[in-house]
Amino acid sequence: MKRSTTLISVTLIFASIFSAGSRGGDALGKDSAGSENPMRRFLIEDGDPNLSAIIKHIDNMYRSKSSTSRLKLIVTKPRNTRTLTMKTWTKGEEKVLVIIEAPPREKGTATLKIEKNLWNYLPRIDRTIRIPPSMMLASWMGSDFTNDDLVHEASFHKDYESSLVGPSEDPNGWLIELKAKPDIVGLWKKLEVIVSEDGRIPLVSRYYDRKGRLARTLYYSDVKDFDGHIIPSKLVLIPEDKKGHKTELIYEDIDFDVPVPDRTFSLSNLERKK
Amino acid sequence: MPMRTAQIAWRNLGRNKKRTALALLAIAVAQFALLATDGLMRGYSDNIRLAITGPMVGHVQAHHPNWRREWALDLAIDEVDRIVSTIHEDPDVGDVSARIYAPVLVAPEEDAFVATVVGLSVDSESNPYGVLSGLKHPLERGKVLMGYRLAKKIGAKPGQEVAVIGQAADGSLANDLYIVQDIIKCPADIINQSGIVMSLQDAQRLLVMPNQANEIVIRAKTSGKSRDITRRLSQRPRFAAIEVLPWQEIVPELVLILKMSDYVGYFALVIVFVAAIAGIANTLMMSTFERVHEFGMLLALGTQPRRIVRMIVCEAIFIGILGVVIGTALGYGFVAGTAERGIDMASWGGEGQVEDMAYQGLNLPLHIYPRLEPVDSLLGLIAVIITSMAASVWPAWIAGRLEPVEAMRA
Incomplete structure (x- = not known):
């Protein structure tokens, strides 16, 4: 069961990470590739972070x-x-295949x-x-991920009320607090996200459960340029309540906006791929 | 030669058959009630004790020291074969079964359900008190037994093929296909609710646990030896890194239930005992007071009051012994008649489909097999004789002190 839930979580990581195709092409999505000044000016205005833009x-x-x-x-x-090596295909928000x-x-x-x-x-x-x-709604045994936060296609700006706490020193950047909106059903009451000084890269996310206790911490690192998308290529999740447990997710290669046929995501295709 | 008091007392019993029969009935019913209650209580207590030390926990268990805290599959005992042979060397050990427990998903078709793989030593678990003791055909390799509640939930039937998917001890993906050999019901509730029972070898292969097991269950040849076996095994060098515990320490909450059940049993017994004694005393006193006129006649004829007292007490003792014998015969008859097939207490519960009840993971069958110990009838015998004497001495003493004329007028 643990193994299969690992698969669930992996899939859902992709679901949450790669989903929202329709939103993929918005003003910041593509511009984030560049490091030119207009972008920086947009995220940081007169030295202060533009919270909503970030x-x-x-x-x-x-x-x-x-x-x-x-x-x-x-894991x-x-x-x-x-260590597991995987290949993934995604299309839009709803379709993901992991082999x-x-x-x-x-x-x-x-x-x-x-x-x-x-x-x-x-x-x-x-x-x-x-x-x-x-199994998707329960937290899964033996793993550092919960199914909920992976199934749940969480959107920071839709699901949370954000507020800027101020500059952060460890690591250096800006500390943003995200409180779950009252009508959102989820495991987390509050998130603390530290973003880089230029507002472009998340560095640490801390997840607080419904009782306000720190449940786990997600660290982002190894920022890489994939097809012009500058993103942290390594995510490390450390649960607070399980000593010695850690899950690392390392992107070796990502191709964005490549043609993926619909038939990729079919049960018969699954069975053919063996 | 004047007749002896005892002979007179014996003859007196036959003079008023109705009165004697009534007293005998009261005593016999009391003794019967006492023995029947005792038998049922012993049967119930046996049920709990056997459910614990039988299929579920055994008398002694061995684990990896951290297994009971974490229940992680990889916290296993290595070289299980050699450990099991070492355990068999102990003179008090009967059966030894190595077990593996693993959370899995089971899928009869496309949909998967949460279940637990229980891998166990088929041979020793097929012996009396083992998990597989009620099975008609021994569990075969490549086949599994499914807990009846799980089978009902997922709609599995014997002969069906099911996929079992889980995480192996090394973290890899465990998956295989098995045929459901049978649907089972057993005292360990975990098996009824979610159990996929397979042979230890199948479980070892599925979960990548070569010659490993999470638990070794030891059943003693006779009960009461669990602490001795634990002590001896713990001293063996091979058990240096293995935790060995008697069942009382593995399931202290069940030991508490057992004690509670015994106390409840004693309490019920005391109530029945008091009611029985009161019934006997009442019947004997009434029958003595009834005969005041007769005692007055005897006194008028010159019989010594002491002799009258002796006679009445003798009568009471005879009635007591006779009653106890009849009651004991009835009691043992009841227990012997029901011991074989047992009494289905569930059928007393009305129209519901209750077949058993589970508490603390222990499935307590509501089918009780009454049992008696030789000492049980002795308790009744002594109590009834003492009561009979006590209940007759006082009225006899009053009768002996009566003025003959007054007594005859009574």
Whole structure:
């Protein structure tokens, strides 16, 4: 169960990261590629961060109409560490396909997300299994991700009321507080996001649960330029309540806005790919 | 030769058959009620004890020291085969079963459901008190047994193929197909609710746990040896990195339930006992007071008051013993008649479909097999004789002190 939930989470990471194709082409999405002054002026106005612009910029940072990528997921637990290599395809907000390439034991295992449905294809037994909705809403065992924040296509500017707390020193940047809007159902009551001094790159996100306790911290690092999209290529999630647990997500390659045919995201295609 | 008091007392019993029969009935019913309650209470207590030390917990368990805290699959005992052979060397050990527990998803068709793989040693679990003891055919490799509640939830039937998906001990994706051999019901509620039971070897292969297990369950040849076995095994060098615990320390909450159930049993027994004693005393006193006129005659004829007292007490003791014998025969008859097939307490609960009840993960069958110990009838015998004497001495003493003329007028 733990393994399959890992797959869910991975899929949903993509869902949340690469979704919102329609929003992919907005003013900041593409402009974020450049480092020219107009962009910087937009995020930082007269030395002060433009909060609304920064939040929208982060929201759209990873999004595009479609994408393919290769990434590495490193799951560290107190007694073992596992590394998975995966290839992904996304189209719009709703369609995601992930196929594991390594290690050999799991090679060919695929996860397909279409809208709110998730399937796992298991090549060894040649079966496609639909993951029950109850598993998507529950926090998943043995993993550092919860299904909720991955299924939930969270939008900072839609779901949260943001406020600028002020400059941050560790790390250097701006500390922004995001409080969940009263009508939003979710696991998090509050988020603290530290963005770089120029407002372009998120550095740390701290997630506070419904009781206001710090539940986990997400660190962004290794900023890279992928097709003109400048994004942190490494995400490290550390849960507060599980000592010795850590999940690292490392993008090795991402191609944005490449043609991905619709048939990629079909159950029959899943089974053919074995 | 004058007749002995005891002989007279014995003859007196036959003089008023109705009165004697009534007293005998009161005593016999009391003794029967006492034994029947006792038998049921013992049966109920046995149920709980067997449910704990039988299929579920066993008498002694061995684990990786952190297993009970984390329940993580990779916290396993290595070289299980050698550990199991070492345990078998202990003179008090009966059966030894190695088990693996793993959370999984089970999918009869496309939809998956949460379940728990329970891998176990098929041979030893097929013996009496094992998880598989009620199975008609031994569990085969490549096949699984499914808990009846899980099977009902997901609509699985014997013969169906199901996919089992989970995370192996090394973190990799565990997945395989199995045939459902049978649907089972057992005292361990985890198995009824979510159990996919398979052979230890199948579970080891599925979950990448070569010669490993999460738990070793040890059943003693006779009860009461759990602490001795624990002590001896803990001292073995091979068990240096293994936690060995008697069942009382593994499930202290169930030990508490067991104690509570015993106390409730004693309480019920005391109530029945008091009611029985009161019934006997009342019947004997009434029958003695009834005969005041007769005692007056005897006194008028010159019988010594002491002899009258002796006679009445003798009668009471005879009635007491006779009553106890009849009651004991009835009590043992009831227990013997029901011990084989048991009593289905669930059927007393009305029209509901209640077949058992689960508490603290322990499924308590409501089918009770009454049982008695030899000491149980002795308690009744002694109590009834003492009561019979006490209940007759006082009226006899009053009768002996009566003025003959007054007594005859009574």
